[in-house]
Amino acid sequence: MAELTGIDTSGYNTTALNAFSVDGKQYGVPGNFSNIVLIYNKDLFDKAGIAYPTDDWTWDDAMEACEKISALGDDIYGIYQPITFNEFFKVAAQYGGGVLNEDKTEFTINSEENLKAATMMISKVTETNVQPTEAQMGGMGDWDLFESGRLGMIPTGIWAFNTFADACDFNWDICVEPGGTQKAKHFFSNALVVNADSDKKEAAATWINWLASSDTAAQMRIDAGWDLPAINNEDVLSGYLKLTPPENRQAVFDSLNYLTVAPIIEDYSLMSDIITNKLSLAASGEITVKEALDQAQEECTAQIKLQ
Numbered sequence: 001m002a003e004l005t006g007i008d009t010s011g012y013n014t015t016a017l018n019a020f021s022v023d024g025k026q027y028g029v030p031g032n033f034s035n036i037v038l039i040y041n042k043d044l045f046d047k048a049g050i051a052y053p054t055d056d057w058t059w060d061d062a063m064e065a066c067e068k069i070s071a072l073g074d075d076i077y078g079i080y081q082p083i084t085f086n087e088f089f090k091v092a093a094q095y096g097g098g099v100l101n102e103d104k105t106e107f108t109i110n111s112e113e114n115l116k117a118a119t120m121m122i123s124k125v126t127e128t129n130v131q132p133t134e135a136q137m138g139g140m141g142d143w144d145l146f147e148s149g150r151l152g153m154i155p156t157g158i159w160a161f162n163t164f165a166d167a168c169d170f171n172w173d174i175c176v177e178p179g180g181t182q183k184a185k186h187f188f189s190n191a192l193v194v195n196a197d198s199d200k201k202e203a204a205a206t207w208i209n210w211l212a213s214s215d216t217a218a219q220m221r222i223d224a225g226w227d228l229p230a231i232n233n234e235d236v237l238s239g240y241l242k243l244t245p246p247e248n249r250q251a252v253f254d255s256l257n258y259l260t261v262a263p264i265i266e267d268y269s270l271m272s273d274i275i276t277n278k279l280s281l282a283a284s285g286e287i288t289v290k291e292a293l294d295q296a297q298e299e300c301t302a303q304i305k306l307q
Contacts, residue, residue: 001027001028001193001194001195001196002027002193002194002195002196002198002201003025003026003027004026004027004028004029004193004194004205005026005205006202006205007026007029007205007206007209008209008213009026009029011213011231011232011233012029012030012212012213012230012231012232013030013033013230013231013232013256014232015187015256015257015259016030016033016187016189016230016256017029017030017230019187019189019191019259019261020189020191020193027191027193028191028192028193029191029192029208029209029212029213029230030189030190030191030192030212030230031189031190031191031192031208031211031212031230032189032190032212032221032227032228032229032230033187033188033189033227033228033229033230033256034157034158034159034188034189034226034227034228035157035158035185035186035187035188035252035255035256036090036155036156036157036158036177036185036186036255037155037156037157037158037174037175037176037177037251037252037255038053038057038062038153038154038155038174038175038176038177038178039146039153039154039155039156039160039164039172039173039174039246040052040053040152040153040154040172040173040174040175041146041149041151041152041153041170041171041172042170042171042172042173043149043170043171044069044072044076044149044151044152044170045065045069045152047072048065048068048069048071048072048152049068050065050068050069052173052175053065053153053175053178054175055175055176055251055254057175057178057179058178058179058180059094059120059178059179059180061178062078062079062153062178063078063120063124063128063130065078065152065153066078066079066124066128066130066131066152066153067128067130069130069152069153070128070129070130070152073150075150076150076151076152077129077130077131077132077136077145077150077151077152078124078130078131078151078152078153079124079130079131079151079152079153079154079155080131080132080142080145080146080151080153080154081121081124081131081154081155082142083121083122083125083276083279083280083283084276084279085271085272085273085275085276085279086186086262086272087121088114088117088118088121088275088276088279089260089262089263090184090185090186090260091117091118091120091121091180091184092113092114092117092118093182093184093260094117094178094179094180094181094182094183094184095113095114095116095117095120095180095181095182096113096180096181096182097111097112097113097114097116097117098111098113098114098263099114099263099271099275100263100265100306104263104265104306104307105306105307106301106306107297107300107301107304107306108297109275109293109296109297109300110290110293110294110296110297114293115289115290115293116180117180118279118282118289118292118293119289120180121279122279122282122283122289123289125283126282126283126285132145133283133284134284142154142156143156143160143163143164146164146168147163147164147167147168149168149169149170155177157188158227158228158252159226159227161225161245161246162225162226164245165245171245172245172246173245173246173247173248174246174248174249174251174252175248175251176251176254176255176258177255179258182258183257183258184258184259184260185255185256185258185259185260186260187256187259187260187261188227189230192208192211192212193208194208212229212230212231213229213230213231215233215235215236217229218231218233218236219236219239222236222237222239222240228240228252237253265304265306267303267304267305270300270303270304271300271304274296274299274300274303275296275300278292278293278295278296278299279292279296
């Protein structure tokens with residue numbers, strides 16, 4: 001990739017722009033972004049007689065609410081949170097952990113922080129059952145369960161908004177996802193870059209800058225409703241903030257303050273598969289959470305060479 005020079009970066013969201021900057025050099029601009037928020041069923045919260053989630057909730061707060069919502073009926077559940085690697089690395093960060101040490105030379109999968117994170121995720125299924133098992137899901141997807149009105153909360157992407165607006169016949173809203181000892185949020189963005197061997201670098205940079213940050217292109221992306229332009233033009237974004245539901249769309253932008261990125265290594269897929277498999281075994285009750293992380297640590301260390 002070529003370093004991008006001579007482009008105006010003042011119109012971009014700073015968090016999104018910095019995702020493609022290395023050592024002070026800009027190698028790409030964010031064409032779009034999306035992230036994860038906590039979407040919740042306001043009607044179920046009302047029936048349970050509990051206050052709606054707020055941006056400063058921890059997972060302890062969420063678990064208290066989950067138990068009260070689940071008590072509303074045998075087929076009603078407090079939350080659904082995928083038990084996968086991609087969810088785990090984020091929740092681990094929320095508890096101050098991570099799957100790799102800082103310089104990516106060692107795995108730290110079975111750390112105490114990670115154990116707290118994984119225990120929170122899996123105990124919702126195996127102990128309190130505020131999250132349904134696979135058998136209880138009966139082949140339904142997590143979005144289907146939420147749309148049916150039988151799920152209190154679901155941490156999922158902002159791309160769900162249009163689908164839920166059409167499919168849900170109950171009141172719902174969003175807030176920043178809960179944290180453990182701190183907040184940490186998924187961040188998704190497609191970079192627009194220029195080939196280092198191109199003989200049209202200046203023209204290419206001009207084009208991608210327009211595509212990523214012009215008001216016209218930004219409005220097209222907002223109208224599509226799937227993700228957002230990574231810009232800071234309040235006039236353009238104000239239209240997005242006014243769309244309902246959800247009412248609290250500001251939470252989408254507030255979540256950008258807690259960016260966490262995936263621990264990228266060459267054998268990312270293998271690492272992801274190993275950890276997801278072990279977490280699944282723990283969620284089904286075949287092994288303990290600690291055994292799952294210990295085994296994942298052992299297998300990743302044995303099968304994956306770091307640097």
